[in-house]
Amino acid sequence: xxxxASLAYNFFLxxxxxxxxxxxxxxxxxxxxxxxxxxxxxxxxxxxxxxxSSLLPFWILIFALLGLYxxxxxxxxxxxxxxxxxxxxxxxxFMIFWDYLSLHHIFPAKLVPIYGFLFGFVLLVLFRNIARxxxxxxxxxxxxxxxxxIVGNTPxxxxxxxxxxxPKLSGYEVVGVIGYRKKLPESVPSFANFEQFLxxxxxxxxxIIQTELYANDSRNTEILTYSQxxxxxxxxxxxxxxxxxxxxxxxxxxxxxxIIHVHHTALFGWxxxxxxxxxxxxxxxxxxxxLPLWLLCVVLIKLSDKGPIFYKATRYSRFGAKVGVYKFxxxxxxxxxxxxxxxxxxMGRPELAKxxxxxxxxxxxxxxxxxxGKLMRATSLDELPQIWNVVxxxxxxxxxxxxxxxxxxxxxxxxxILSVKSGLTGLAVVSxxxxxSFEERRKLDLYYVQNWSFxxxxxxxxxxxxxxxxxxxxxxxxxx
Numbered sequence: 001x002x003x004x005a006s007l008a009y010n011f012f013l014x015x016x017x018x019x020x021x022x023x024x025x026x027x028x029x030x031x032x033x034x035x036x037x038x039x040x041x042x043x044x045x046x047x048x049x050x051x052x053s054s055l056l057p058f059w060i061l062i063f064a065l066l067g068l069y070x071x072x073x074x075x076x077x078x079x080x081x082x083x084x085x086x087x088x089x090x091x092x093x094f095m096i097f098w099d100y101l102s103l104h105h106i107f108p109a110k111l112v113p114i115y116g117f118l119f120g121f122v123l124l125v126l127f128r129n130i131a132r133x134x135x136x137x138x139x140x141x142x143x144x145x146x147x148x149x150i151v152g153n154t155p156x157x158x159x160x161x162x163x164x165x166x167p168k169l170s171g172y173e174v175v176g177v178i179g180y181r182k183k184l185p186e187s188v189p190s191f192a193n194f195e196q197f198l199x200x201x202x203x204x205x206x207x208i209i210q211t212e213l214y215a216n217d218s219r220n221t222e223i224l225t226y227s228q229x230x231x232x233x234x235x236x237x238x239x240x241x242x243x244x245x246x247x248x249x250x251x252x253x254x255x256x257x258x259i260i261h262v263h264h265t266a267l268f269g270w271x272x273x274x275x276x277x278x279x280x281x282x283x284x285x286x287x288x289x290x291l292p293l294w295l296l297c298v299v300l301i302k303l304s305d306k307g308p309i310f311y312k313a314t315r316y317s318r319f320g321a322k323v324g325v326y327k328f329x330x331x332x333x334x335x336x337x338x339x340x341x342x343x344x345x346x347m348g349r350p351e352l353a354k355x356x357x358x359x360x361x362x363x364x365x366x367x368x369x370x371x372x373g374k375l376m377r378a379t380s381l382d383e384l385p386q387i388w389n390v391v392x393x394x395x396x397x398x399x400x401x402x403x404x405x406x407x408x409x410x411x412x413x414x415x416x417i418l419s420v421k422s423g424l425t426g427l428a429v430v431s432x433x434x435x436x437s438f439e440e441r442r443k444l445d446l447y448y449v450q451n452w453s454f455x456x457x458x459x460x461x462x463x464x465x466x467x468x469x470x471x472x473x474x475x476x477x478x479x480x
Contacts (some may be wrong), residue, residue, distance in 0.1 A: 031115055
């Protein structure tokens with residue numbers, strides 16, 4: 001019953017990586033050989049290819065140690081690209097070190113490994129994206145799907161079903177749900193208990209996902225034993241999803257009792273120091289680079305609408321501390337420093353306040369904002385002054401979205417989110433913040449808090465740069 005799809009995909013990745021690296025270094029050799037400048041270590045092409053091919057398995061081993069053949073990495077595009085770059089660089093260092101120790105040179109000239117590294121990284125990223133596209137296409141025809149059964153009667157059960165029930169996108173096929181007492185999609189069969197499921201004689205089952213533990217331990221043991229005896233993967237998703245995400249340590253308590261220690265956030269110790277240094281360094285660079293835009297915004301605000309240039313908003317940050325976050329003023333002076341309810345009431349349209357709150361604290365065409373303000377908000381230029389808050393230490397470059405007191409007070413898990421500083425950007429910003437509900441955005445904030453890593457910060461910063469550039473070009477073209 002064990003699925004061979006992941007094994008076949010891993011084999012395909014290994015083979016493709018080897019061919020991509022080999023092709024890139026052959027191209028590098030050809031480019032250098034075509035140069036009229038003499039090489040330092042002349043060698044025949046067949047000798048070069050033979051030596052490089054014999055060392056290539058060690059490079060692939062480096063990729064394996066970096067997790068590039070684990071689904072947790074290759075299913076995340078940015079994480080995979082980062083590991084590919086690191087693996088390519090470490091592999092290159094290995095090749096150069098071997099060349100230094102060996103009696104016979106690997107490379108005919110110093111530029112060959114540099115060319116090879118650059119071509120190799122580009123080809124590896126290209127191949128991995130093609131492989132991902134091929135696998136997705138195969139899903140559409142029902143090939144390579146992972147067939148799973150879900151056990152449990154919790155909200156997480158339905159969430160999993162809805163997430164996995166489109167095989168063409170997820171790569172999973174839900175063959176049934178056990179013990180769920182509410183309505184399920186028509187295409188998903190329901191079973192009262194595990195015995196009833198087994199009586200249906202399931203075929204080609206690849207995994208079991210359990211969302212709650214039964215009070216009767218024998219029922220849990222039956223499920224786990226079945227998965228072990230039939231070589232089926234077993235995964236447990238806790239009903240309290242906030243409890244088991246984040247930084248988890250497994251240790252022996254009093255040298256005999258296994259315990260799980262769950263930290264509120266992975267951001268502590270050296271992580272906090274590294275994050276603060278990153279805020280100061282990148283924030284300082286961004287502050288200097290963006291100064292011309294600051295001056296432009298100041299002039300335009302003064303010319304378009306009388307009133308203050310900056311708007312200081314009170315926001316929650318780490319440990320519930322209230323901080324003053326600066327923005328360029330985008331609301332007309334007549335409604336400045338007013339709550340949405342008060343502003344809409346003043347203009348004689350109190351019904352808009354209900355629409356504003358029901359729509360996740362936003363309106364598509366909010367009449368309180370000036371024409372310039374709408375453009376600045378659409379392009380995120382209004383948030384430039386927050387870079388000063390980052391450098392000063394009130395907020396961080398990346399973190400949960402800074403929320404005002406009204407918004408945060410109505411969220412029951414606010415103390416979990418406030419374990420870290422609020423951020424200028426975050427997961428909600430790069431995941432389509434205006435297309436998601438308030439609860440969905442807070443879920444992303446909570447995920448960030450409990451799963452922080454420096455690599456995740458870098459990915460969010462890069463994605464934010466892309467989002468901001470897209471908005472600038474899109475809205476710049478609209479106003480030309």
